[in-house]
Amino acid sequence: MAQQSFSFSNMSEILEANTIQQVVICPPPNIPSNIWKDAHTFTSNVASDPISEFDQIYGKQIEEQKDEVKGMLIAAANDPVEKVNLIDSLCRLGVSYHFQAEIEVQLNHVFESQRNFGDDNYYDLYTVSLLFRVLRQHGYKMSCSNFNKFKNSDGKFNEILKNDAKGMLSLYEATHLRLHEEDILEEALAFSKAQLIKYLAENSCPRLAKQISNTLEYPLHKSMPRLEALKFISFYEQEESRNETLLLFAKLDFNRVQLLHQQELSHLSSWWKDLDMPSKLPYTRDRVTEAYLWTVMMYFEPCYSRARLMLCKITMMLSVVDDTYDSYGTLKDLQLFTDAIQRWDISALDDLPNYMKVIYSTLLNLFDELSNDLTEKERSYRISYTKDMLKEMLTAYFVEAQWSQQNYVPPFNEYYINAFISMGSFGYTASSFLGIGEEIAEKNSFEWLLSRPKILSAAYKIGRLKNDLSSHKEFDQTYGRQIEELKHEVKEMLVVAANDPAEKINLINLLCRLGVSYHFQAEIELQLNHIFESQHNLGCDNDYDLYTISVLFRVLRQHGYKISCGNFNKFKDSDGKFNEILTNDTKGMLSLYEASHLRLHGEEILEEALAFSKAHLIKSLADEKPSPHMAEQIISALELPLQKSIPRLEALKFISFYEQEESRSDTLLLFAKLDFNWLQLLHQQELSHISSWWKDLDLPSKLPYVRDRVIEAYFWAVMIYFEPYYSHARLMLTKMTMLLIVVDDTNDSYGTPEELQLLIDAIHRWDISALDDLPDYMKIVYSTLLNLFVEISNGLSEKERSYRVSYTKDKVKEMFTAYFVESQWSHQNYVPPFDEYYRNAFFSVGSFEYTTSSFLGMGEEIVEIDTFEWLLTTPKLLSASYELARLKNDLMSHKYGEKREHVVCSVECYMNDYGLSMEEITEKFNLIFENAWKDINQECLKPTPVSMEILLRIANLARLVEVTYKDGDGFTHPQHFKDMISTLFIDQIPI
Structure with missing residues (x-):
C-alpha cells in the first residue's frame, strides 16, 4: 500500500447516521486529480469500427508484408548471425508475435549448432553479445564463457574493445541477462557501462548518444516490449541498413494494434464512468487510464484483448479497496469489510456501513460479469483460484491498516512477509491469467502460482521495494521547494537580528537546537564572531537577565569562543553567593544549569552555578512550581544536559518543546520539521543499503557468536555526523564498525589463544596469502576485512587514498593487538594493575581507530593528511573522549551485571589495586568523567589545531558514550536504543 494514511474523525458514526448520497466525503489533500479527465480524450475521433476501416485500406498490404517477412526468416536460415539479427529486429519492432512458431524453430537450430560460438567463430563483440542476448531472452541457457575470447592475458576485458561503440552497447545489453555467480558478466557490465558513460561525454554523434542514453536509463531486458517498439521504430528508421519492408510492416502493425487499444480504453472508460466511483467515493484514486496502461504493458498483443479488459477492471476495484484500507476506513469498518470478503456472499452486505456496501456489491457484481465471460471449463477453476488469492491479499491490506492506525512499525521480515501478499504477488498475477486462452493458462498454471515460484517472488520483491523507495523520493518533490523557500526566510531572519546581540544569539540557539544550523554555518560564524569581538563583558555592559547571559555564554562557548565566566558575577550577592531571588526565575535557572556544563578547569563560579541551579531545579520539580511544559524540559536537562546530548536526538526532542512555546516562529518550526523528515529519508536509504550489504555478507549465520548490530552501528554513525553531506562517511x-565488532567478538568470545595469535599475525601482514595459515572460520573474518578495505579504497579519490587507508590500517593493527592482549589476560585469568589495563584499553576501546575510520569518508576540504598526523599526537580531546568511553563502558556494564564473561574490565583492576567498594569506585570514576568533560570543553575553544568540524566529531563521540552507557551497555543490549532508533529512522514528525 503506497499511499499515506489519513485520519477522518468519527467517520463511521457519520456514515451510520446518513445515506451515502447525503454524506460529503472529501478526498485526501495529497491525491492528485485524474490528469486525463476522461479516457475518451484518446478515442474521440475513432470510428465505430476503426479496425475494419483500417483493414480495408491496409489489410492486404499488411498480409503481403507479413508473408515477405516470413520469407526473410526462411532465407536467413543458413546464416546464424543474419537469422538472429532479423529475429532481434522483429522483437524490438514489436512484431515478433506474428512469427512465434518460426522464430522458435530457428533459434532452437542456432542453439543446437552454435553453443560455443565464442570459440568456434571469428564473431566480433557485437555479434557474440547479440547472439547471447537473443538466445537467453528466448530461454536458451547460452554459456557466458563465450565472452572469454575478449579478455587479455591479465584476465581483463581487452582495452581495444573500447573503440567499438556498437559492440560495447551490445555487450552492455547482454550483461543484463546474467545469472547468479556469472562473474564475467558482472565484469562486463562494469566495463561496458563505464565506457558508454565516457562515450556520452565525448561523442558528437547525436543518434549514438541518444541510443546510449536510452539504454543506460532502461536496458532492453528491463524495458516494456510495447514501449520499446515505439522507441526502436524511431531508431531503426535512421539506420542506413534498415529494411523498408520490415519498417513499414512495424509501423502499420503498431497503428493497427493502437486502434484496438483505443477501443478497449473507450469501453473501460465508459464502464468506469457508469460505476461513478469517483463521485461516490472521492477518496479513491481515479486512475482507469493508468490501470489500462499497466495491462497493456503486461500483454499488448491482440490475442489478449479479453485478458486486458478483465485485468483492468479488477485492478480498478483493487485500487478502490486499497484506498479504503489506506486512507479512509476505521479499523472497525475494515474488520467488517475483511470478514465480508472472506464470506464472499451478498448477505454480508447488511453488516457493512453504507460506503462499503457500494464497494462490496460492485466487487461481487464484477466477478459475476467475469464469470459469465469465461467458458464453462475456464469458469470451473479460474474464478475460485482468483477469489482465494484476492481474499488473502485483502487480509494483508487489513494487517497493514492495523499497523498504520496503531503506529506499529514491524521488523523488516514481518513487514516483508505480509507485503509480498499485499503487493498482489498472487492476486494480481492470478487476475492477469483470468482472460488468457485455455491453450495457454490451464488449471496447473494456477497451481504453479501457489508454489511461490522464484520468478514471482523476485518480480514482486522489485515491485514492493521500488514502490517503497519511490514513495520516499516523492518527499523531495513535494517538499523540496518549500524547504528552500523556508531556508531563505530563516536566512533573512538572521540578517534582521544583526543589530541586537541577544536576539541574534537566541535565534542561533534555536537553529542549533532544532537541528538546522548546518544550513547556515557561514552566516552563524560571522554573527558570533562579531558578538564576541564587540561584547566581551556581556554581564557588565548590558542589563541582560540570567537567562540571556547564560544563553549568550553557552552558545559562544559551544562555537569555540572563550567568553569569560566572570559575566556571571553580577548575579552574586554581597556574600559571594548566587542571589536567592534568582530561584524565582525557572527559565533563567534552567539556562544557567545548561551553561555550567561548558565550564573549564578552575572555573569555580561555574561549579557553584551548577550546584546552585541543579539543587533549585530539583526542588522546583518537587514543589510542582513549573508548568508541565517547563517541567518536561527540566527533567530532560537533568537527565542529560545539552552539552552532553547528541545533536540529532536533541533536535527531535526540542522540536516537540518548541512547538509548545507561545513565542515560537511557525516558519522556523515548519522548516525544522520538514528538514528533519527529509534527512530521515536519507538516513533510511543509507540504512537500507547498509542492511543489504550486511545481509549479503551473511556473517551472523557463518559466525553465530558475532553480535548482529548493524542498525545500532549505523545509529552510532548518525550520532557522529547526521548532516546530508556526510553520507559517504x-x-x-x-x-x-561492523567488521571491528566481528574481530572483537572473535577475540572476546570464541577464538583460542593459538588461533588468535594466527589472526593477529595475519592482520600485521595484511596480505591475502596469510589466509592459508588461518582456521576456516577466521578465513571468513580475515578475507572480509581485507575486501572491505579494498572497497573503501575504491570509494576514495586518489589523493585521499594516498594516506587515509594506510593511517587507518595502522590504527586497526594497533587496536587488534590490544584486543589480543586482553584475550591473553582473559584466557590466563590475569587481572592486570589498573595502569597496565588502562594503557592497553586506550587502544582496545578504539581511541584512534574509530576516529580515523570516522574521517575516512569526509571531504578533502575538511580532512587532510595533517588531520591524521594531529591524531598521532594523542590530543587531549581524543584521550578525554576515550577515557569516557572505556571507563563508562566498564562501570555501567559492571553496575548492571552486563559485563561480558571472562573479559577484564577497569572496575576489577581498580578494586584489586585500591581495595575500594563499588560505591567508592563510582564516585572516583564520576570525578574522572567530569574532568574529562572539562578537557573536552577546553580543547574545543579557539584557536584550534584542526578544523572545528573535526573536533565536533570527537566531541560527538563523547556524547554518544553518554547516551550509550547511560543505563547499561546500549550496544550489546540494544533494547536501550530501541525507542531512539524508532523515532530517528522510522517515525516522521507530523507536519
Whole structure:
C-alpha cells in the first residue's frame, strides 16, 4: 500500500447516521486529480469500427508484408548471425508475435549448432553479445564463457574493445541477462557501462548518444516490449541498413494494434464512468487510464484483448479497496469489510456501513460479469483460484491498516512477509491469467502460482521495494521547494537580528537546537564572531537577565569562543553567593544549569552555578512550581544536559518543546520539521543499503557468536555526523564498525589463544596469502576485512587514498593487538594493575581507530593528511573522549551485571589495586568523567589545531558514550536504543 494514511474523525458514526448520497466525503489533500479527465480524450475521433476501416485500406498490404517477412526468416536460415539479427529486429519492432512458431524453430537450430560460438567463430563483440542476448531472452541457457575470447592475458576485458561503440552497447545489453555467480558478466557490465558513460561525454554523434542514453536509463531486458517498439521504430528508421519492408510492416502493425487499444480504453472508460466511483467515493484514486496502461504493458498483443479488459477492471476495484484500507476506513469498518470478503456472499452486505456496501456489491457484481465471460471449463477453476488469492491479499491490506492506525512499525521480515501478499504477488498475477486462452493458462498454471515460484517472488520483491523507495523520493518533490523557500526566510531572519546581540544569539540557539544550523554555518560564524569581538563583558555592559547571559555564554562557548565566566558575577550577592531571588526565575535557572556544563578547569563560579541551579531545579520539580511544559524540559536537562546530548536526538526532542512555546516562529518550526523528515529519508536509504550489504555478507549465520548490530552501528554513525553531506562517511564508518565488532567478538568470545595469535599475525601482514595459515572460520573474518578495505579504497579519490587507508590500517593493527592482549589476560585469568589495563584499553576501546575510520569518508576540504598526523599526537580531546568511553563502558556494564564473561574490565583492576567498594569506585570514576568533560570543553575553544568540524566529531563521540552507557551497555543490549532508533529512522514528525 503506497499511499499515506489519513485520519477522518468519527467517520463511521457519520456514515451510520446518513445515506451515502447525503454524506460529503472529501478526498485526501495529497491525491492528485485524474490528469486525463476522461479516457475518451484518446478515442474521440475513432470510428465505430476503426479496425475494419483500417483493414480495408491496409489489410492486404499488411498480409503481403507479413508473408515477405516470413520469407526473410526462411532465407536467413543458413546464416546464424543474419537469422538472429532479423529475429532481434522483429522483437524490438514489436512484431515478433506474428512469427512465434518460426522464430522458435530457428533459434532452437542456432542453439543446437552454435553453443560455443565464442570459440568456434571469428564473431566480433557485437555479434557474440547479440547472439547471447537473443538466445537467453528466448530461454536458451547460452554459456557466458563465450565472452572469454575478449579478455587479455591479465584476465581483463581487452582495452581495444573500447573503440567499438556498437559492440560495447551490445555487450552492455547482454550483461543484463546474467545469472547468479556469472562473474564475467558482472565484469562486463562494469566495463561496458563505464565506457558508454565516457562515450556520452565525448561523442558528437547525436543518434549514438541518444541510443546510449536510452539504454543506460532502461536496458532492453528491463524495458516494456510495447514501449520499446515505439522507441526502436524511431531508431531503426535512421539506420542506413534498415529494411523498408520490415519498417513499414512495424509501423502499420503498431497503428493497427493502437486502434484496438483505443477501443478497449473507450469501453473501460465508459464502464468506469457508469460505476461513478469517483463521485461516490472521492477518496479513491481515479486512475482507469493508468490501470489500462499497466495491462497493456503486461500483454499488448491482440490475442489478449479479453485478458486486458478483465485485468483492468479488477485492478480498478483493487485500487478502490486499497484506498479504503489506506486512507479512509476505521479499523472497525475494515474488520467488517475483511470478514465480508472472506464470506464472499451478498448477505454480508447488511453488516457493512453504507460506503462499503457500494464497494462490496460492485466487487461481487464484477466477478459475476467475469464469470459469465469465461467458458464453462475456464469458469470451473479460474474464478475460485482468483477469489482465494484476492481474499488473502485483502487480509494483508487489513494487517497493514492495523499497523498504520496503531503506529506499529514491524521488523523488516514481518513487514516483508505480509507485503509480498499485499503487493498482489498472487492476486494480481492470478487476475492477469483470468482472460488468457485455455491453450495457454490451464488449471496447473494456477497451481504453479501457489508454489511461490522464484520468478514471482523476485518480480514482486522489485515491485514492493521500488514502490517503497519511490514513495520516499516523492518527499523531495513535494517538499523540496518549500524547504528552500523556508531556508531563505530563516536566512533573512538572521540578517534582521544583526543589530541586537541577544536576539541574534537566541535565534542561533534555536537553529542549533532544532537541528538546522548546518544550513547556515557561514552566516552563524560571522554573527558570533562579531558578538564576541564587540561584547566581551556581556554581564557588565548590558542589563541582560540570567537567562540571556547564560544563553549568550553557552552558545559562544559551544562555537569555540572563550567568553569569560566572570559575566556571571553580577548575579552574586554581597556574600559571594548566587542571589536567592534568582530561584524565582525557572527559565533563567534552567539556562544557567545548561551553561555550567561548558565550564573549564578552575572555573569555580561555574561549579557553584551548577550546584546552585541543579539543587533549585530539583526542588522546583518537587514543589510542582513549573508548568508541565517547563517541567518536561527540566527533567530532560537533568537527565542529560545539552552539552552532553547528541545533536540529532536533541533536535527531535526540542522540536516537540518548541512547538509548545507561545513565542515560537511557525516558519522556523515548519522548516525544522520538514528538514528533519527529509534527512530521515536519507538516513533510511543509507540504512537500507547498509542492511543489504550486511545481509549479503551473511556473517551472523557463518559466525553465530558475532553480535548482529548493524542498525545500532549505523545509529552510532548518525550520532557522529547526521548532516546530508556526510553520507559517504557514515556508510564507511558503519561498515568499519561492523567488521571491528566481528574481530572483537572473535577475540572476546570464541577464538583460542593459538588461533588468535594466527589472526593477529595475519592482520600485521595484511596480505591475502596469510589466509592459508588461518582456521576456516577466521578465513571468513580475515578475507572480509581485507575486501572491505579494498572497497573503501575504491570509494576514495586518489589523493585521499594516498594516506587515509594506510593511517587507518595502522590504527586497526594497533587496536587488534590490544584486543589480543586482553584475550591473553582473559584466557590466563590475569587481572592486570589498573595502569597496565588502562594503557592497553586506550587502544582496545578504539581511541584512534574509530576516529580515523570516522574521517575516512569526509571531504578533502575538511580532512587532510595533517588531520591524521594531529591524531598521532594523542590530543587531549581524543584521550578525554576515550577515557569516557572505556571507563563508562566498564562501570555501567559492571553496575548492571552486563559485563561480558571472562573479559577484564577497569572496575576489577581498580578494586584489586585500591581495595575500594563499588560505591567508592563510582564516585572516583564520576570525578574522572567530569574532568574529562572539562578537557573536552577546553580543547574545543579557539584557536584550534584542526578544523572545528573535526573536533565536533570527537566531541560527538563523547556524547554518544553518554547516551550509550547511560543505563547499561546500549550496544550489546540494544533494547536501550530501541525507542531512539524508532523515532530517528522510522517515525516522521507530523507536519
